[in-house]
Amino acid sequence: MSQTSKRTAPRVGVVGLGAMGMGSALALHERGLTVTGCDVSPSAREAFVAKGGNSVASPAELADCEVVVLLVVNGEQVEQVLFGEHGLVGKLAAGSLVIQCATVAPSQARGLGERLAAEGLAMLDAPVSGGAAKAHSGDLSVMASGDAAAFDKAQPVLDAMAATVYRLGDSAGVGSSMKLVNQLLAGVHIATAAEAMALGIRMGLDPDTVYEVITHSAGNSWMFENRVPHILEGDYTPLSAVDIFVKDLNIVHQTGRELAMPTPVAASALQQFTAAKGAGFGREDDAAVIKVYQRLSGIALPEAANDADAGGDA
Template sequence: MSQDNQQSLQVGVIGLGAMGMGTASTLHQQGFDVTGCDISAEARDAFAAAGGKSVATPAELAHCHIVLVVVVNGAQAEQVLFGEQGVVSHLAPGSLIIQCATVAPSQAKQLGERLSAVGVMFLDAPISGGAAKAKSGELSVMASGAEDAFTYGQPVLDAMAAKVYRLGDAPGVGSSMKLVNQLLAGVHIATAAEAMALGIRMGLDPDVIYEVITHSAGNSWMFENRVPHILSGDYTPLSAVDIFVKDLNIVHQTGRELSLSTPVAASALQQFTAASGAGFGRDDDSSVIKVYQRLSGIELPEAANDHQGA
């Protein structure tokens, strides 16, 4: 798509959190006319400061041709689409909703049916890669929907993602694939925390554990990515504990719908739930290791400023 055509395509991004802000900023930098939407004045001001336009309610995105929904959960997706200030009733027929939040496949199917009934196209398109990949336009998108929806949304998808997986022509398939990813991601984070806790409890140096495991068969992407947060004692949320409480609950719910047992995911869910219950829900998901600290008294690395202040 030419720069002029990109500028003529009005794009809305609902949800200016870590992923939404990065995606909106990337699209703006790629030449799209982007309006961000968030209930937080601070988030709106941050996007405006970067040169974008911002509004407080989804209904104010009526002018948009394509609207990305990058909210926290299915309830929020429902609200911003069909609630009192929802965007759908204000959109022109032929507009496109790209739903990026992690929701149950059954909900994704329902959203697609409701949008089709009012003449709005829909892509079930969960995203993965974290805030850094969103900011650099290198997300992975797991998408399903009709061919015409893919064709219409392709310029935006290409700008925000390093890889767009076209998984089928019906909503629900994209969300199904995201659940597979989230099951693995959640289990790997919880397992990384347990492995580190075991090593520390046995008296091993945490930095040495990381060095050895990242060069051994027991390594995983999540171990390599999250354990440095533990080593630095920095639990600033890049992805919060409560995200995996939500996502692994969706895995559990979907497994029940399918009469499929997911015992390993259930165990990881219990650890994240315990971390949330202990007050770490909004901390980085690597803080699930603090459950083991509470149970066994292991000594975790502290942040540099904690040492300085001691």
């Protein structure tokens, strides 16, 4: 991907230097944009500065940015970043653009778009998918909605962040609606992959063999293929945490209630993730939802190599 000229590109702020935010901030920086990262964590700010970027501790300090990308955890954080005591609103110049990438309820996204417009600010409702590695390589998938002017202003940023940008509509809420469909499927597929592996183990099948057969059979899914290796390696280092799907499937449930639309399969998956969180696995990788089945049926899960060498428990 070609570098973007600093002379023509907007000054960009990235709020949230977690796994996804750090990756996207680095992708933007490495492609020649002037980027300032923002995070409450000093270590996250220091890590971005060490890679050549600039950093600040407060969203209000991004007042000179023309485009600000929000890659925070949830809707509450979005609210604080925009309208809190040290928020962006009232600091950004009129005509600046907010690219809102966090997974939030479509109703919240619509409300944010209306409130920002009343302040003279534009918004692109632009949830992302792809994970930390694709964020850093600039290969995210972006599900975006907003008016043509917002897309035009966002173009240099989207070119650096994403391999694919879906233009889904001209108003906020459409992008978040599409992301919710994705998260429903992703959460259900992870919970189902965990249940399938637990059943196989309980029936005495070798876990590695289950993985080999299923990934070459009709029952495979992208999530099965991606998450089951975490189970096989006994490695629950959080690439995407259980807590994320407790949040996102709750948004699915909330949106279903708003629409009087039942989502029973998603509700069942939500219960499994909630059980995993309640058992203390909320900050572990989302594949740790299989540990609910371990607690219920006593199955022996694969151990990490160092745990096995030390004779530790799974």
